[in-house]
Amino acid sequence: xxxxxxxxxxxxxxxxxxxxxxxxxxxDGLRIGLLHNTKPGGDILLRTISDQxxxxxxxxxxxxxxxxxxxxxxxxxxEMSEQCDVVIAALAD
Numbered sequence: 001x002x003x004x005x006x007x008x009x010x011x012x013x014x015x016x017x018x019x020x021x022x023x024x025x026x027x028d029g030l031r032i033g034l035l036h037n038t039k040p041g042g043d044i045l046l047r048t049i050s051d052q053x054x055x056x057x058x059x060x061x062x063x064x065x066x067x068x069x070x071x072x073x074x075x076x077x078x079e080m081s082e083q084c085d086v087v088i089a090a091l092a093d
Contacts, residue, residue, distance in 0.1 A: 024086065027057040033084030035074065036066040042090035049088060 024030060032053060034046045050062060063083050067074045074080075080087055 027053060027059060027086065029058060029060050030085040031061045031063065031083060032059050033063045033065065033080045033087035035080065035087055035089040036064070037070045037089065037091055038067050039070050039091070039093045041093060045090045046088070 032050075034050055036042045036046055046064075053059060054062075063080065065074070065076055065080060
């Protein structure tokens, strides 16, 4: 006989509220990070964003990083936070 797991969707939520990080007034002179989660289309999305930002702002630099798998946490998030003023993550499919 196979075991069956029953999930109860009526349990209380453990969600907590969080404040948004401060937003810069301009991207001019800032270091931009682009994080690809390796899902299909994410690279296209980030390249399009990168091209548009490069046209609209005088960026100091752009840092590209990719996760090894979409479901694996990025081990380099702290490193990116030190290298970049703003990070854009792609969650595409």
